[in-house]
Amino acid sequence: MVHRKVKKKFRCIVLVCLLFATICVWKDMKKGDEYDSLQLRRKEFQASKSLQKKIVDSNFRSVSSNSIQDTLRGKQDLRRLRGPSKTKLENSHLVWNRDSSSKNINPKLKNVWKYYLKLNKYNVSYKGPGPGVKFSAESLSCHLRDRVNVSMVDASDFPFNTSEWKGFLPKENIRTMTRLWGQCAVVSSAGSLKSSQLGPEIDDHDAILRFNAAPTDNFQLDVGTKTTIRLMNSQLVKGQRFLKDSLYNEGILVVWDPSVYHSDIPKWYKNPEYGFFENYKSYRKLHPNQPFYILKPQMPWELWDILQEMAPEEIQPNPPSSGMLGIILMMTLCDQVDIYEFLPSMRKTDLCHYYGKFFDTACTMGSYHPLLYEKNLVKFLNQGTDADIYILGKATLLGFQNICC
Ligand SMILES: *[C@@H]1O[C@H](CO)[C@@H](O)[C@H](O)[C@H]1NC(C)=O
Ligand SMILES: *[C@@H]1O[C@H](CO)[C@@H](O)[C@H](O)[C@H]1NC(C)=O
């Protein structure tokens, strides 16, 4: 009797062990699968690139029936590699072309671009060199570092030095607060982050910057969980929800507001685009220990000047996007900056935000902001590979501390 009981127990233990071992092996295999599929996609990318080159080359070859057949076959192969795609192969690029211009946008967006040129809402009167000035990547980095003053409004800047503002601005400088972060991630809000499964890779950074109302809840697998710093526009801070939503209670906050072209702080203060100052003060009273900075209004225009200098044509006379401002901010605070889905990956979509439902090509190609030229700049400075852009949507830029000028 006792003997039988022990036997039964022993059988149970063996069974449990076996089950456990099976699960372990299966999990490992799955991991291996994921890794293999990433490697395969990298290989496919290289193969499709060399195929595309072949196709381009063969288009220039003298037209013999043979080479036409080759071209057709090549196109079919390429289509198979890329999966179903409605874009015409002739106009499609696997990754962002760093020489993009208004020639690459659709007629509707071109009209919007012309409309903003005429409107000149911010009284832009650019007198610098260009357009079309050529830089090396090194000299461009130095130019950005030396000409774009990334600093926050502080308590000595009139009128923030008056009694009305006493105690509201953070006392500590943002640079001493962050010391110098190592590897940083800038996570765009692009729709193409959806189903990217980049969450663990993004969370692996020392600091993570997000924009405006971008959430992590319900999207952790694609965008990660941490928020170290959040860059917001003044429209959002002025809004009703800003004081109530706990989304904003994590990390360092930074707000920016567009001024008239190269306006100084006193002039901007009298005429901000969105008067967010009262809400700023209310938030500070509610959360006095959370660092919350106001970007100096000159910074976006200092950056805009460089975008205009390099661009092949006149650019929208509107401030750069929050995305571009966040990239430059992190280049001043970090050793290295990985930027996710600012240059679109193979998941490129017209879906504007990964957490939204709105579709518009303008969200990738730009209408109000000079997005096209911002993306050209990031592509030009990218230290990573085209495969990383295509597969991960990742561009890697060096922090300003790590460049020699
Ligand atoms: C823009 O410039 C025009 C003409 O120079 C001037 O009348 C106008 O007040 C300026 N607008 C702003 C917002 O400064
Ligand atoms: C940048 O800002 C700091 C602090 O406001 C100022 O001292 C410095 O002169 C500025 N540099 C440039 C190039 O504008």
Ligand SMILES: *[C@@H]1O[C@H](CO)[C@@H](O)[C@H](O)[C@H]1NC(C)=O
């Ligand atoms: C604030 O700054 C302005 C300009 O620098 C200066 O004239 C003024 O005296 C300062 N006010 C106070 C209260 O320190």
